[in-house]
Amino acid sequence: MKVEPLVSIIIVNWNGGKVFEECLKSLTKVNKPRWELILVDNGSTDESQLLINKIDFPATSVKLIQNKKNVGFAPANNQAYKEAKGKYILLLNNDTKATPNFLEPLVSKMEEDSSLGVIQPKIYLMDTDKLLDNAGSFMTRIGFLDHWGFMQKDSGEFDQEREIFSAKGACMLIRKSVVDNVGLFDDDFVSYFEESDFCWRVWLAGFKVIYYPKTHVFHKLGFTIRRQNVLDMNCHYYKNRISSLMKNLETKNLLLVLVPHLLISLGISLAFLLSLRFRSFTMVLRALVWNLLNILSTARKRKRIQDFRIISDDLLFKRVGKKIDWIKFYESFKRVQNDIVRRLVTTGSK
Known part of the structure; x- marks a missing residue:
């Protein structure tokens, strides 16, 4: 008789409150396959980490790893991975809601x-009428990602299985033996772009x-982001994306992809300066300086x-790459810029 594989469900929590409670309650209805729960709490002050002692899970085991402070999303997931006993690892955000039968098909x-390393289910935005959060991301020749399905109405386009460059970290099933080979997240990333670098x-x-x-699962988009420093968050995005390009590209594409990416990043920084958004301007520069100061460490990882x-990069771009949509890219930049401005207004900063 074939033994049912064990899945290690990993959740990182930081002051998740009621949203996290709903996430945990949704797991009580997931009976198949066998699973264990590993919760890493990043120094929560709202006592949400204690919820796992109040809920009865159909899990083989429940483990809490308690950090004294918020060490970041990437290091916390790496902590849990070291404790995982499953054949598969499911990374699940604390602001998601699982459906009862979501895990078994994955x-x-x-x-x-056996050629699959990572699977992402369909991810709907929570509290909306069938709007998608994400259906996977694709790499472009300028080093920025093209996010497929973001904020789009669900349609037949998103009902077909498809290879993607990167899954979304909100919910992704991973073959543990692959992680044993390539590692999970880069601790230096702290948070953001870590799942794309891993994929x-x-x-x-x-x-x-x-x-x-x-x-499918549901995701409360922005729940965690809204509680973080918007400049630090976007600095990590720029820093980690550049670092990932430096580590993963073939040598020829350090010139063909990384250099244009750096030039565009500098152009974005200049746009912030010309609009008198001085802290946003230095945000991008901080990301560039970090990569310069850590170039030897990055070279070792590379x-x-x-x-x-x-x-090869050529084969990878052929399979899971996309041509750059400059209009979409500009709209994405404006959306991020407007979000930064909106959130800095409350502090009176530019």
């Missing part, structure tokens, strides 16, 4: 296809990342990644 798909390494090691729409690479 595991079945993994069991059927890139999964591809380079010869495994696939797919979007699998036969199952060597390890390039040593296990078995797929």
Whole structure:
């Protein structure tokens, strides 16, 4: 008789409150396959970490890792990974809501296809009428991601299984043996872009990342982001994206992809300066300086990644790359700029 595989469900929490409670309650209805729960609490002050002692889970085990402070999303997930006993790891955000049967189809798909490294289900925005959060992301030749399905109405376009460059960290099932080979998240990233950097390494090691729409979860977009410093958050985005390009691109594409990316980033910084958004201007510069100061560490990580690479950039761009949509790119930049301005208004900063 075939033994049902164990899944290690990992959740990182920081002052999740009622939203986190709803996330945990949704898991009480997930009976198959077998799963264990590992919660990493990043120094919560609202006692939400104690919720796991008040809820009866159909899990084989429940473990709490308590951090004294918020160490960031990436390091916290890495802590949990070291404790995971499952054949598969499910990363689940604390602001998601699971559906009762969401996990079994993901595991079945993994069991059927040993070439799969990561699977993302369909992710709906919570509290909306079938709007999508994300159906996967694709890499462009200028190093920025194209997010498929973001804020779009669900339609037949999103009902087909598809290879993607990167899954969304809000909910992704991972083959643990792949993590044992390529590592999980880069601790230096702290938060943001860590899942894309990880999925890139999964591809380079010869495994696939797919979007699998036969199952779904819900995500309360922005719940965590709204409680963080908007400048620090966006600085991490820029810093980590540049670092990921430096680590994962083939040598020729350091010139063909990284250099244009750096020039565009400097142009964005200049746009902030010309609009007198001085702190936003320095935000991008801080990201560039960080990468300059940490270039030796990045070079060591790059060597390890390039040593296990078995797929070329050309093939990867052909399979999970997209041509840059400059209008969409500009609209995305304006959306981020407006969000920064809006959130800085309350502090009186520019």
